[in-house]
Amino acid sequence: VQLQESGPGLVKPSxxxxxxxxxxxxxxxxxxYTWSWIRQAPGxxxxxxxxxxxxxxxxxxxxxxxxxxxxxDTSKNQFSLQLNSVTPEDxxxxxxxxxxxxxxxxxxxxxxx
Numbered sequence: 001v002q003l004q005e006s007g008p009g010l011v012k013p014s015x016x017x018x019x020x021x022x023x024x025x026x027x028x029x030x031x032x033y034t035w036s037w038i039r040q041a042p043g044x045x046x047x048x049x050x051x052x053x054x055x056x057x058x059x060x061x062x063x064x065x066x067x068x069x070x071x072x073d074t075s076k077n078q079f080s081l082q083l084n085s086v087t088p089e090d091x092x093x094x095x096x097x098x099x100x101x102x103x104x105x106x107x108x109x110x111x112x113x
Contacts, residue, residue: 001026003096003104011090011111017083021096021104028077030054034099037070037081039092040106047092052079086111 007019021035028035036051050060052070060068064083072079083090093106 001098001102003098003102005094005096005104005107007094007107007109009108009110011086011109012113013087013111014085017086017090017109017111018080019094019096019107019109020078020080023077023079023098026098028052028054028072028079029074035072035079036097037094038097039094041089041092044092049081049083088112 002024003021004024005019005021011017031054033054034051037049038046039049040046048061049064050058050068050070052058052072056072058070067084069082070079079096081094088111091109091111093108095106096104
């Protein structure tokens with residue numbers, strides 16, 4: 001399975017960050033598979049943001065739940081992240097992850113005016 005994220009690398013404060021992860025050689029509807037978004041801000045550790053399961057169930061980090069939405073497009077074998085009302089503290093490298101072992105390369109998102 002390969003994962004490739006896409007989306008803008010620069011977002012203005014108060015706007016919505018939107019990223020899409022395209023999955024190859026695997027199906028996002030496979031039962032018991034989990035598809036997560038994880039980020040790493042400069043100088044900080046990894047932060048789990050949320051997950052969507054193979055059946056479409058979602059769970060979010062309590063600290064981000066009010067601003068985060070994860071959805072999927074099964075016709076395109078993609079899942080997406082939306083993070084609302086971003087601030088410079090949301091500047092990070094964002095990863096999409098299958099389970100715990102398969103990671104995308106990561107995409108840097110900078111929040112700045």
